[in-house]
Amino acid sequence: MPLSSKHLLGLHGVPREDIQLILDTATTFREILDRPIKKVPTLQGKTIVNLFYENSTRTRISFELAQKRLSADTVNFSTSGSSTKKGETFKDTVRNIEAMKVDMIVVRHQSAGVPKFLTRITNAIIINAGDGLHEHPTQGLLDMYSIREKFGKLEGLNVCIVGDIAHSRVALSNIFGLKTMGANVSICGPTTMIPFGIESLGVKVYYNINEAISNNDVLNVLRIQLERNAGERIPSLREYHKYFGITAERLEKFNKDIVILHPGPINRGVELSSEVADGPYQIILDQVTNGVAVRMAVLYLLGTMH
Amino acid sequence: MKIILQNVCLLNPEQKLNQKNDLLIDNGIIKKIGSLSSEDKKDADVYDFSGKYCVPGLFDMHVHLREPGREDEETIITGSNAAAAGGFTEIACMPNTEPAIDSAEVVRFIKEQSKNHLVEVYPIGAATLARKGEALSPMYELFEAGVVGFSDDGVAIKTASILRHAMEYSKMFDLPIIEHCEDESLANGAMNEGINSTLLGLPPIPSVAEDLIVMRDIIMAEFTKAKIHIAHISTKNSVELVRQAKKKGIKITAEVTPHHFTLTDDSIKTFDTNFKMSPPLRTKKDIEAIIEGLADGTIDCIASDHAPHSIEEKEMEFIFAPNGIIGLETQLGLALTELVHKKYLTLEQLVTKLSINPRKILNLPVPLILEGEPANLTIIDPDVVWTVDVHKFKSKSKNSPFDKRLLTGKAIAVINKNKMFYEDQFIDISS
Ligand SMILES: [Zn+2]
Ligand SMILES: [Zn+2]
Numbered sequence: 001m002p003l004s005s006k007h008l009l010g011l012h013g014v015p016r017e018d019i020q021l022i023l024d025t026a027t028t029f030r031e032i033l034d035r036p037i038k039k040v041p042t043l044q045g046k047t048i049v050n051l052f053y054e055n056s057t058r059t060r061i062s063f064e065l066a067q068k069r070l071s072a073d074t075v076n077f078s079t080s081g082s083s084t085k086k087g088e089t090f091k092d093t094v095r096n097i098e099a100m101k102v103d104m105i106v107v108r109h110q111s112a113g114v115p116k117f118l119t120r121i122t123n124a125i126i127i128n129a130g131d132g133l134h135e136h137p138t139q140g141l142l143d144m145y146s147i148r149e150k151f152g153k154l155e156g157l158n159v160c161i162v163g164d165i166a167h168s169r170v171a172l173s174n175i176f177g178l179k180t181m182g183a184n185v186s187i188c189g190p191t192t193m194i195p196f197g198i199e200s201l202g203v204k205v206y207y208n209i210n211e212a213i214s215n216n217d218v219l220n221v222l223r224i225q226l227e228r229n230a231g232e233r234i235p236s237l238r239e240y241h242k243y244f245g246i247t248a249e250r251l252e253k254f255n256k257d258i259v260i261l262h263p264g265p266i267n268r269g270v271e272l273s274s275e276v277a278d279g280p281y282q283i284i285l286d287q288v289t290n291g292v293a294v295r296m297a298v299l300y301l302l303g304t305m306h
Numbered sequence: 307m308k309i310i311l312q313n314v315c316l317l318n319p320e321q322k323l324n325q326k327n328d329l330l331i332d333n334g335i336i337k338k339i340g341s342l343s344s345e346d347k348k349d350a351d352v353y354d355f356s357g358k359y360c361v362p363g364l365f366d367m368h369v370h371l372r373e374p375g376r377e378d379e380e381t382i383i384t385g386s387n388a389a390a391a392g393g394f395t396e397i398a399c400m401p402n403t404e405p406a407i408d409s410a411e412v413v414r415f416i417k418e419q420s421k422n423h424l425v426e427v428y429p430i431g432a433a434t435l436a437r438k439g440e441a442l443s444p445m446y447e448l449f450e451a452g453v454v455g456f457s458d459d460g461v462a463i464k465t466a467s468i469l470r471h472a473m474e475y476s477k478m479f480d481l482p483i484i485e486h487c488e489d490e491s492l493a494n495g496a497m498n499e500g501i502n503s504t505l506l507g508l509p510p511i512p513s514v515a516e517d518l519i520v521m522r523d524i525i526m527a528e529f530t531k532a533k534i535h536i537a538h539i540s541t542k543n544s545v546e547l548v549r550q551a552k553k554k555g556i557k558i559t560a561e562v563t564p565h566h567f568t569l570t571d572d573s574i575k576t577f578d579t580n581f582k583m584s585p586p587l588r589t590k591k592d593i594e595a596i597i598e599g600l601a602d603g604t605i606d607c608i609a610s611d612h613a614p615h616s617i618e619e620k621e622m623e624f625i626f627a628p629n630g631i632i633g634l635e636t637q638l639g640l641a642l643t644e645l646v647h648k649k650y651l652t653l654e655q656l657v658t659k660l661s662i663n664p665r666k667i668l669n670l671p672v673p674l675i676l677e678g679e680p681a682n683l684t685i686i687d688p689d690v691v692w693t694v695d696v697h698k699f700k701s702k703s704k705n706s707p708f709d710k711r712l713l714t715g716k717a718i719a720v721i722n723k724n725k726m727f728y729e730d731q732f733i734d735i736s737s
Binding site (some may be wrong): 195 | 508509
């Protein structure tokens with residue numbers, strides 16, 4: 001059974017069967033990663049371009065590793081800033097890359113909608129590796145995979161996303177994916193970091209971290225993006241940590257088995273205390289390993305569709 | 307040369323005129339209205355316009371012509387051709403050219419370029435030098451050279467202090483300050499703030515970015531007793547602010563673009579940059595308020611904010627793409643389809659908003675359909691059904707979100723300055 005779409009642009013509207021298939025396929029690949037020889041010939045002969053218009057070492061390496069493990073040929077194209085400033089349009093760049101006969105493009109870009117735009121101007125299979133403040137579907141999938149691995153299910157779990165929701169592309173992908181899979185999703189953060197109308201997606205909003213902790217099984221804690229003007233939205237990181245930071249003390253107060261995710265890199269002492277970042281509740285490094293397996297699954301399912 | 311418009315419905319709300327008749331134009335002047343003799347008909351070209359309306363030439367008071375500076379996107383001539391094709395005999399062009407319209411030379415250059423064209427072009431002067439909001443432009447000199455208003459369009463006049471001086475100074479000429487209402491500190495996003503910006507992850511622009519400047523300008527207009535014209539109004543709150551200001555007797559007028567009364571931010575879902583504009587597309591509630599404002603007279607006129615952009619510049623990442631769409635050739639069709647055929651406005655009201663009020667706002671005479679008057683006329687077929695095709699446009703640019711849209715009603719001819727545009731041809735009717 002193949003996926004219902006040729007591209008992975010986001011998790012909005014992706015059917016339950018597709019997500020199920022990706023997560024189940026990832027389980028198979030997860031086993032490969034524990035073998036001494038971690039390579040399969042599945043995508044041999046396929047050429048994939050990692051088109052990164054925004055710095056993201058982690059995501060890029062994770063995709064690259066996934067591609068190598070599937071024996072695909074990969075090319076990396078990284079740059080930052082507006083393409084127009086260099087006198088070459090984004091469209092030209094992409095057309096040139098496509099002329100080199102690539103099969104898939106993994107794209108990260110600071111402008112929302114670029115993956116969608118690529119589907120209009122190329123014939124390649126497009127995988128969104130993060131677009132603007134929009135979506136980051138493979139991160140959403142790896143978060144779901146990691147939660148499922150821990151609890152054995154997603155349905156009925158209470159998952160809270162904590163932090164700067166308005167400036168996160170992880171949040172939307174998590175909300176769409178988790179809700180499709182039957183989890184109860186909530187968010188928690190200061191009012192200035194909650195985007196317009198988010199409740200209409202069926203998401204509960206907490207402004208108090210203690211309430212969020214006491215009512216949830218999972219906290220997916222986002223990075224406070226200082227580079228995205230978080231400074232205008234909160235008085236200081238110190239104040240953020242005091243009222244929204246996850247500390248061991250807070251967790252122990254509710255004395256429950258809670259699981260903590262974080263997409264990394266962590267600002268220690270801001271969204272998580274060091275004790276929590278290294279402590280027993282978190283599954284942050286599992287997320288990193290699972291990320292490779294999930295990306296292998298996505299590349300495999302889309303790359304072998306026809 | 308004589309031409310006869312036969313069986314046409316003459317409509318001019320300014321004269322309370324609404325009657326079917328024949329009209330004879332000789333050497334660009336309306337020679338006779340009424341039953342024509344065989345002598346009148348001798349050597350005349352006869353156009354049978356049964357079922358069509360003849361109205362005072364339409365006027366678009368908000369057009370970007372890009373010349374000087376970006377002739378690759380539009381020139382004064384191509385923009386004027388687009389205006390004629392859209393049914394306009396006169397347009398006013400905005401000063402955000404390069405250089406800006408902030409000197410008498412540029413005003414004279416524009417008038418010189420358009421001198422022999424059917425469409426009359428009236429430049430709007432920059433309110434501040436280079437539209438930077440730091441020092442007043444030579445407003446007196448611009449007025450003498452022939453500008454019909456002042457604006458820093460593209461942005462709002464930067465500070466309250468320079469706005470105050472621009473308003474006070476403009477009172478000497480009784481010309482309006484035409485304001486692009488967006489607070490810079492709030493308007494640095496790519497689309498309207500709402501559930502759609504949340505879902506699409508595009509940086510949002512809240513509606514208050516507009517409301518705040520509208521409010522600021524109303525208060526300043528009350529204080530200075532100057533004329534303020536709100537360009538491309540787009541929010542429910544702004545419409546209400548203008549309504550209240552009018553009730554208080556403040557000299558305020560407002561315009562709306564066809565895209566702001568037809569499209570909502572729902573259309574951005576495909577990330578098509580032809581839906582990216584400033585101010586951004588709003589919501590259904592805003593459209594309802596705008597239509598109410600049009601119907602009750604709060605919004606005085608309709609203008610296209612015709613903003614040509616090259617394909618290369620428009621076809622790019624959403625956050626980097628320039629704002630604006632072309633509009634001269636779809637404006638009348640959209641207004642007829644969305645406002646008249648849906649019975650929000652009568653044809654008389656529409657003609658008032660597309661022909662009469664823009665001229666009154668800019669202190670220009672309204673063309674009359676009277677014997678002895680120069681023929682400055684637009685012939686409208688309100689019922690013809692047509693499909694928008696950007697490739698057939700006269701404009702040099704193609705950035706329209708309305709391509710392939712089915713519309714009912716369009717202009718089929720314009721007559722002005724002893725010239726006629728009919729069936730895609732400019733016809734010299736002077737000889
Ligand atoms: Zn404007
Ligand atoms: Zn404009």
